[in-house]
Amino acid sequence: MTPADTGASTAVDAASAASADPDASGSSSADSRMTPGGPGYRRMSFALFLAGVATFALLYSTQALLPLISGDLGVTASDASWTVAAATGGLAVFVLPMSALSERFGRRTVMTASLAVAVTVGLLVPFAPSLPALVALRAVQGAALAGLPASATAYLAEEVRPRALVTAIGLFVAGNSVGGMSGRIITGWVAQEWGWRVAVGVIGLVAVACAVAFRLLLPAPEHFTPGSLRPRVLVRTVRDHLSNPLLRRLYAIGALFMTVF
Numbered sequence: 001m002t003p004a005d006t007g008a009s010t011a012v013d014a015a016s017a018a019s020a021d022p023d024a025s026g027s028s029s030a031d032s033r034m035t036p037g038g039p040g041y042r043r044m045s046f047a048l049f050l051a052g053v054a055t056f057a058l059l060y061s062t063q064a065l066l067p068l069i070s071g072d073l074g075v076t077a078s079d080a081s082w083t084v085a086a087a088t089g090g091l092a093v094f095v096l097p098m099s100a101l102s103e104r105f106g107r108r109t110v111m112t113a114s115l116a117v118a119v120t121v122g123l124l125v126p127f128a129p130s131l132p133a134l135v136a137l138r139a140v141q142g143a144a145l146a147g148l149p150a151s152a153t154a155y156l157a158e159e160v161r162p163r164a165l166v167t168a169i170g171l172f173v174a175g176n177s178v179g180g181m182s183g184r185i186i187t188g189w190v191a192q193e194w195g196w197r198v199a200v201g202v203i204g205l206v207a208v209a210c211a212v213a214f215r216l217l218l219p220a221p222e223h224f225t226p227g228s229l230r231p232r233v234l235v236r237t238v239r240d241h242l243s244n245p246l247l248r249r250l251y252a253i254g255a256l257f258m259t260v261f
Contacts, residue, residue, distance in 0.1 A: 040219040047217035052175025054210035057183035061203040064188040068196040090142025099150035103227035107155035114147025115211040122204035126197040
C-alpha cells in the first residue's frame with residue numbers, strides 16, 4: 001500500500017462520515033467530536049502524522065539499500081528485493097484482518113499495538129544474520145504495520161467532525177508521504193558512511209520516537225462502539241462494500257495507483 005492507496009481509500013471514510021454531518025441533519029449526537037482549534041485536534045493531527053511517518057519509513061527502509069544488502073549477504077539483487085516485497089506484501093495481506101480487530105478492540109489499541117510490534121522488529125532487523133531471517137522479519141513488520149492504515153482513517157471518521165475530516169486525513173496522508181521519502185533518503189545517506197545495518201537501525205530509532213510520541217499525544221476515543229468478530233458479520237461487511245459502485249471505483253483507482261507505483 002502506498003500513500004496514494006491510502007489517500008484513495010480514505011476518501012471512502014470521508015464520504016461516509018460526511019453523510020452523518022450533524023450540521024446538515026440537525027442531530028447533536030456528534031457535537032463533541034473534534035474540530036480545528038478545538039480541544040485535542042492538534043494533538044490528534046500531529047500524532048497521526050507521526051504514525052504515518054513511522055509506518056512508511058519502516059515499510060520502505062530497505063528499498064534504497066538493496067545493492068548493499070545484496071553485496072553484504074552474498075545474494076542476487078532480485079533476492080534482496082524480497083526485503084521490500086515481504087513488508088509490502090505482509091501489509092497488504094493483513095489490512096483486512098487488522099481492520100476487523102480494530103472494529104472489536106478499538107482503533108487506538110490496534111494502532112498502538114501495531115506500532116509497538118513494528119518498531120520492535122525494526123530494532124531487530126539490523127542484526128539479521130541471513131537473507132531468509134531478514135525477509136521473515138520484514139514480513140512480520142509489514143503485517144504489524146497493517147494496523148495503521150486499517151485503523152487510522154476509521155478513528156478519524158469517528159472522532160472528527162465531518163467538515164474537518166478531509167483536512168485531518170490530508171495530514172495523515174502527508175505523514176505517509178514524508179515517511180516513505182525519509183525511509184529511502186535517510187537510509188541512503190547513513191549507509192554511505194556506516195553501512196546498511198546502521199541505516200535501518202537509525203530508521204528503527206526514528207520510528208521508536210514517533211511511536212512513543214504518537215501514544216502520548218493521541219486522545220482517547222470517545223465515539224468508538226465495539227463491533228463483532230463473527231465471520232458471518234465480517235463477510236457481510238466486505239460483500240456490502242464490494243456491492244457499492246462508488247467503493248468499487250475507489251478500489252480500482254487505488255489498484256491503478258499501486259500498479260503505476
